[in-house]
Amino acid sequence: MRNKSVIGWLLAAPLSLVLLVFLVAPIVMIVVVSFWGATEWSIYPAFLFDNYEFLLTSDVTYRVFLNTFKYAFITWVFTLLIGFTVAYYLAFHIRTLTWQIALFLLCTIPFLTSNIIRMISWIPFLGRNGIANSTLISMGVIDEPLEWLLFSDFSVILAFVHLYTLFMVVPIFNTMMRIDKSLIEAAADAGATGWQTLWHVIIPLTKPGIMIGTIFVVALVMGDFITVRFMSGSQSANMGRLIQNDIALLQYPSASATAVILLVTVLILIGTLLRFVDIRKEL
Amino acid sequence: MEPRPKSFYFLSAFFVLFLVFLYGPTLTIGILSFQGPGGGLTFPMRGVSLHWFRDLFEQQAVGDIWGSFSRSLVLGLMVMVTTVVVSVMGGLAFRKRFAGSTVLFYLIITSLVIPSILISLGVGLIWSQSGLPVHWSSSGFGAQLTWTLPFGLLIMFAVFNRFDRSYEEAARDLGASPWQVIRHVVLPIIAPSLIGVALFGFTLSYDEFARTLLTSGSYNTLPLEIFGMTTNVTTPVLFALGTLTTVFSLLVIGIFLLVVWLLNHRRARQGSDAGKGMV
Numbered sequence: 001m002r003n004k005s006v007i008g009w010l011l012a013a014p015l016s017l018v019l020l021v022f023l024v025a026p027i028v029m030i031v032v033v034s035f036w037g038a039t040e041w042s043i044y045p046a047f048l049f050d051n052y053e054f055l056l057t058s059d060v061t062y063r064v065f066l067n068t069f070k071y072a073f074i075t076w077v078f079t080l081l082i083g084f085t086v087a088y089y090l091a092f093h094i095r096t097l098t099w100q101i102a103l104f105l106l107c108t109i110p111f112l113t114s115n116i117i118r119m120i121s122w123i124p125f126l127g128r129n130g131i132a133n134s135t136l137i138s139m140g141v142i143d144e145p146l147e148w149l150l151f152s153d154f155s156v157i158l159a160f161v162h163l164y165t166l167f168m169v170v171p172i173f174n175t176m177m178r179i180d181k182s183l184i185e186a187a188a189d190a191g192a193t194g195w196q197t198l199w200h201v202i203i204p205l206t207k208p209g210i211m212i213g214t215i216f217v218v219a220l221v222m223g224d225f226i227t228v229r230f231m232s233g234s235q236s237a238n239m240g241r242l243i244q245n246d247i248a249l250l251q252y253p254s255a256s257a258t259a260v261i262l263l264v265t266v267l268i269l270i271g272t273l274l275r276f277v278d279i280r281k282e283l
Numbered sequence: 284m285e286p287r288p289k290s291f292y293f294l295s296a297f298f299v300l301f302l303v304f305l306y307g308p309t310l311t312i313g314i315l316s317f318q319g320p321g322g323g324l325t326f327p328m329r330g331v332s333l334h335w336f337r338d339l340f341e342q343q344a345v346g347d348i349w350g351s352f353s354r355s356l357v358l359g360l361m362v363m364v365t366t367v368v369v370s371v372m373g374g375l376a377f378r379k380r381f382a383g384s385t386v387l388f389y390l391i392i393t394s395l396v397i398p399s400i401l402i403s404l405g406v407g408l409i410w411s412q413s414g415l416p417v418h419w420s421s422s423g424f425g426a427q428l429t430w431t432l433p434f435g436l437l438i439m440f441a442v443f444n445r446f447d448r449s450y451e452e453a454a455r456d457l458g459a460s461p462w463q464v465i466r467h468v469v470l471p472i473i474a475p476s477l478i479g480v481a482l483f484g485f486t487l488s489y490d491e492f493a494r495t496l497l498t499s500g501s502y503n504t505l506p507l508e509i510f511g512m513t514t515n516v517t518t519p520v521l522f523a524l525g526t527l528t529t530v531f532s533l534l535v536i537g538i539f540l541l542v543v544w545l546l547n548h549r550r551a552r553q554g555s556d557a558g559k560g561m562v
Contacts, residue, residue: 008381015373018432019390022425023397026405033408086301089294093287103298105540110305112486113532116509117525121308124315124325124522131311131326162304194290215396223398226492230513243400247497252408259401270396279392283441 027263034256043252051257061242061258068238068262071153071228072221075160079217080210082161083168087209088202090169091176092184104173111166119159119230126150126158151233159231160221167216175209175282176202211277215270222266239265309529316522324519335523348508348524355505358419358427359489365424366431366484367477373432374439375465395433399493402426407497419499426494431487435480442476475543482539486532 037046055061086107094100110118125131126149133145148154179202187197225240237245239262246255315322319330339348377384406426410417417423446469454468470477492506499507505528512521 005381008376008379008384011372011376012381012384012387014369015376015391015432015436016387018369018425018428019387019394022402022406022429023390023394025409026402027397029408029412030401030405082301085294085297089298093291093294106302107305109533109536110309112482112490112536113309113529114490114506114509114525116490116492116506116513117312117529118309120509120513120521120525121312124311125308127325129325134326162308165301194288219396219398223396223400225398225400226510240398240400243404247400247404252404255404256408259398259404262398263401266396266398267393270392274392279437280388280440280444283437283444 030256030259030263033253034260036253036256038251038253041250043250048253051254054254055257055261064237064239064242065265067236068222068240071156071160071224071238072218074157075164075221076214076217078157078161079165079168080213082165083213084172084206084210086165086169087172087176088198090173091179092202100177107166107169115163116226116230118163119227122155122159122162122231123150126155151231151235153232153236156228156231156236159227160224163227164217164220167220168210168213171212171216171282172206172209175206179205208277208282211273212279212282215273218273219266219270222262222269312522313526313529315519316526318519318522322519324517324522335519336527338518338520339523339527347503348505351503351505351508352528354419354502355489358424358504359485361420361424362427362431362488363481363484365428366435367481369428369432370435370439370480371470371473371477373436374443375469377436377440378443391433391436394429395437397429399430400496402429402494403497410498417498417500419495419502419504422498423495423500423504426498427488427491430491430494431484434483434487438476438480438483439473442473446472475546478539478543478546482536485535489532489535 033043034051035047035049036043037048037050038044090100090103090107094103123130127133128145128147128150130149132149133142136142137145183201183205184197187201192200222238223240224238225244228236228238228241229244239258243255243258243262246252246258315325315328316335317331317333318328318335319332320334322329377388403426406422407417409415410422415421450468450472451464454464459467490506491504492510495504495507503511509521509524509528512524
């Protein structure tokens with residue numbers, strides 16, 4: 001037994017080393033620095049609660065905190081609905097494996113290209129004189145260009161859904177492909193309608209995939225700062241934006257305190273979700 | 284074959300719309316990057332030209348994009364190789380329980396869900412406070428690994444979940460040493476999946492922004508350079524650059540898919556059953 005553990009440790013050593021230096025140590029460092037003090041141009045070691053006190057007594061923090069959850073929730077709803085539908089179509093309506101793989105790859109490819117470029121690519125579409133506005137005007141739906149298409153909550157959530165729906169499609173598709181097709185035939189034989197089969201057989205069996213997708217989407221949206229900054233034109237904020245702002249002002253202790261609160265929130269949320277799914281078993 | 288239900292046509296339409304949603308914007312900037320010299324950031328097209336692509340080769344118009352491209356390329360290859368090697372070793376380790384494996388597993392999950400800016404901030408702080416030079420090939424390299432390794436390991440977990448162990452037992456019964464089992468049985472069977480891990484390692488690194496933000500030092504990687512451009516460049520040269528890097532990403536993906544296809548093809552031709560050891 002002891003010998004087996006040694007081989008396991010040796011194989012896991014590089015992984016552990018990377019995670020120790022670039023994950024654990026940075027988290028420890030952030031927690032430590034969150035108690036430090038700062039002047040306008042430097043930071044100094046101390047043990048102060050000022051950063052937390054300032055954060056927790058400011059209205060802005062709570063508004064931004066709420067906004068972070070709002071983005072996460074709305075994005076989750078849309079990615080789930082779209083992701084589930086796409087995965088369901090691929091898993092149950094496409095009949096040959098070759099086509100399933102081909103269409104699945106088609107969905108996956110954008111994920112492997114640059115997020116920033118994918119955000120930039122909404123500009124010609126959503127801008128004041130963009131495709132959406134000029135189409136709507138020429139169709140006579142509106143007289144004036146809509147101002148809220150770009151640089152608004154709408155465009156932020158649109159970009160999130162655009163970037164992250166794939167993280168729902170992949171795990172849900174993976175779980176659906178493992179569903180025994182005879183269960184669906186059995187449901188049909190027992191007289192279930194399509195909707196009943198969907199609701200009582202497929203959705204319950206797909207829950208692990210939905211959970212994994214949810215974990216991805218929630219973590220990505222709550223930790224984001226660049227999409228919110230770019231797509232809202234710096235007009236909206238989430239926790240990540242607060243951190244980034246402080247960093248830009250060299251206020252690292254205050255940034256660290258916000259980071260600690262964000263990290264604790266995300267870990268509690270993900271920890272709760274993990275109770276409903278055994279990730280290793282579902283892969 | 285039984286006839287398609289009505290829902291099939293409805294869902295097909297939905298799927299097509301989804302693809303338009305996914306690819307439409309990227310195709311739009313692809314078209315707009317051929318905008319004439321007097322054209323702006325949206326339609327109408329004022330002529331068709333390669334003007335903006337030419338601009339990419341002029342230093343003063345766009346800054347150091349070719350330098351940042353070569354840095355991103357080298358960094359991507361470094362991250363790719365490391366991700367494959369470390370993920371395979373980690374995947375092999377996790378096939379048996381070892382003391383501390385549960386903790387390590389939760390660290391991997393944490394690495395996946397932790398907001399990227401925290402890695403950037405934490406690594407940046409450690410480097411600056413200990414006086415180490417912040418550089419894309421040291422701090423930036425490690426910061427990116429915290430993003431690519433979890434994906435590599437999740438793929439390895441999925442692979443080993445489906446791995447048929449009787450092949451290994453057969454090799455052991457024939458007297459193969461543990462190393463020979465890995466080298467001649469396990470690795471050939473999992474090879475196609477390793478190409479997937481390599482593809483993720485490279486593209487995730489090549490496109491990574493947040494984790495490199497505070498860890499790359501004074502020399503930018505390409506995503507950082509592009510983001511810098513978004514704040515001060517208001518001409519279609521931005522779209523030209525976007526089109527070029529997207530084409531590059533597509534080429535990389537194409538090459539990886541081709542390699543997988545060739546591997547499978549060669550196996551089928553030689554009648555080898557390696558790679559079939561998945562259940």
